[in-house]
Amino acid sequence: MTQRTSANRYARALLDVAIAESDPVLIEQQLAGAAEVFTGHADLWRVMTNPSVPAPKKRAIVDALVLKLDLSPVVRKTLQLLATRDRLVLLPDLLDAYRSRLLDHQKVVRAQVTSAVTIPADRVAALGTELATLTGRKVVMTSAINPDLIGGVVTQIGSTVYDGSIKRQLEKMRERLEQAL
Secondary structure, three states, X not given: OOXXXXXXXXXXXXXXXXXXXXXXXXXXXHHHHXXXXXXXXXXXXXXXXXXXXXXXXXXXXXXXXXXXXXXXXXXXXXXXXXXXXXXHHHHXXXXXXXXXXXXXXXXXXXXXXXXXXXXXXHHHHHHHHHHHHHHOOEEEEEEEEOHHHOOOEEEEEOOEEEEOOHHHHHHHHHHHHHHHO
């Protein structure tokens, strides 16, 4: 089983528990803070992910840290479980998977909009409204600029890409001309 698959399983269970016993958004914030503590300190992260360090020692370190971090019981138990099972290496993937599941639970979808030039705020708002209508969910948009597009926009929602760029239209025309010859 891959790390990502394991992290998804932990994330699903964590979200279920968070919904039942706590505030899922608070859990995400605390989990992010805990992940930052572990991954933000290279020596600590190296020890916690080193297979030669016994799991009971890792659990003792986690027990000491969670007392200082003021975490909810849900996050505290999750970190202790990961340490006991020697699975703390999953923490960054667990956080990513939990965030994705939380957004899905909140009926929120992320959209990446790339354009050749900066899009005016009113057009961004209109695009967000259209995407919300299209998906039936609240849309959180991020934007980027790529002058290679020449014009138009490329919108990505999950794995679906809507390419309305001039660059793509020119590529399609070239492909049709090559097929005609």
